Amino acid sequence: MVDYRAGIEGGVGREVVAAAPNAIVAVDREQTVLAWNPAAERLFGWPSAEMVGRRAPVVPEELTAEHNAVLEKVRTGGRVSLRTRRFRRDGSLLDVRVDTGALRAPDGTHTGYVSVYHLAQDDESADDRNARRGRLVRRLTDVVADINAELELPAVLDRIAASLAELTGADAGGFVLIEGDRLRLVARHNLPDSLRDSTADLRTSLVGRLLREGRTVMLETGDQGRLDELIWSRLPGLHTIALGLASTGGRPYGALYALFAKRKAGHLELELLELLAGHAGIAVGNAMAYQEALRQRAHERAVFDASADGIAVLDDLGRVVRWNPAAGELTGFGAAEVVGGPPPFRLPAPGEKLTIQLPSGTWLDVLCAEIVETGEIVLDFRDVTRAKELEEAKDLFLATTSHELRTPITVVRGFAATLDARWDGMTDDERRSAVHTIAERSRSLGQLMDHLLLGARAGAGELTLRIESFDLAASVRAATLGLPGLSDLHRVEVDVPRDLPAVSGDPLATDILLGQLLENAFKYSPDGGLIRVEAWAEGGCVVLVVDDEGVGIADASRERVFERFVQADSGDRRRFGGVGLGLYIVRSLARAQGGEVSAHSRPLGGTRMRLALRIADTPGAHT
Structure with missing residues (x-):
């Protein structure tokens, strides 16, 4: 052998x-x-x-x-x-x-x-372990699919925490997010609700140790450290903590904590925790990316909806796919009317601006940009009607002012030249008449210049008034005293009570605005009729109205007539003359005194101009 x-x-x-x-x-x-x-x-x-x-x-x-x-x-x-x-x-x-x-x-x-x-029996135990591991791995697959199907971060975190106990047999657990240098408990299972959102220092935590050691999972027992120092480990009988790092793409998002008080944790539990933590990192990363996309989309939607400019998005076929509220307000077409079809105006070339007028009369500046990646077109358009009107008003003002200045200057120059050339050949009456005409035209020219100067000062906010208590009734009687003899076509009635309260304001400024209101009443009732001036006390104010039976003011123009260079309609300047500053000056003078003036249409035709000034020595009156 x-x-x-x-x-x-x-x-x-x-x-x-x-x-x-x-x-x-x-x-x-x-x-x-x-x-x-x-x-x-x-x-x-x-x-x-x-x-x-x-x-x-x-x-x-x-x-x-x-x-x-x-x-x-x-x-x-x-x-x-x-x-x-x-x-x-x-x-x-x-x-x-x-x-x-x-x-x-x-x-x-x-x-x-x-x-x-x-x-x-060791074989049977191994078979049992393998069978249990197989069941848990299959369940893990189902859990992961369930977690990844949810994109709302709170729901994702709650499902992860609940699955933790099911898969590892842990008695409690939770998920902590890494937020800068802090950890925050955002989901928990079998832990007090008061612990939710509690925080800890990342550097001194078990997660910090994992990161420093470059590990993804660890098992901490009561023999290895003081578990009661962990703020979310409030579990009676706690003896072991299993910890798994949740990360994706090399970026750690947080960690899973499995807390064991009655059961034991072994290699299988640690392996399952590591697998679940890895999938949790992916799910949390996806949910956070989704939440960020939602926040970005909400931000874009807020900007899109809140923009004062009209914004529209067209697809590659030129059909409207987005139409913000301002676009509906500017064009009069709501989203339901235009989405799916072309925009209700022509488009400029990409990168260019086009100024167009809608059938409603609104002027729009339209900008167009192309999104090359998608073939979509983004339109931005804004209302430039006021700017357009102001531009036209300035042009008309220059033309009208030139005309208004040219007429008296031409007359003055003509009569002055006649006097210069024919003085000796003219009678005294002829010379006196020529000088009178020159004087009248000079006064007209001076009045025009005063209006221009007042309008400029009002526009710059430089009107300087002396506010005091004065008798408005006396001012009205003085302003209307000579009116009945000015025109054979007009009748003038004045109804101002003798006991009308004194008002707070500037007497000289009030004389100017009264004169303008009365002049307008005569000017804009060329066919004659009744001009009625009436005043009364109302609340803390004295109200003065000037009524005429003239051409009236359209409802749409009741506010615009108080703007600079504006009259009731486009033909008024040609018909009545003037530069469109009278009522602008009237309102500016009224407001500078703490009062207000407004225009109203009369039921039987004509216009009512309403002036309100504060009664002197009342609350709010200037002293």
């Missing part, structure tokens, strides 16, 4: 056999024990010193035939694994799994057998 015990038990082989977790028994062809490792000692109860060199008494008599059959099969080149029973030293029977193979010399000669033993 060749003794291979030295080869089995010497050198590296001895270390491998001694360290093996399973019992290893080597025998020669006569079944004499050659090797009996420490695991065999623990399993069968006989020490190696007693068993080497003798036949091991481990095979029950009723299983001898089975044992010999196994050895015969191994001798002829097979390898056998079977579940069977073997004796322990104390006489008890062990239910074991044994794997048997042949020992051979370097030349291939069969020299013996090697058997590896372990308890059959």
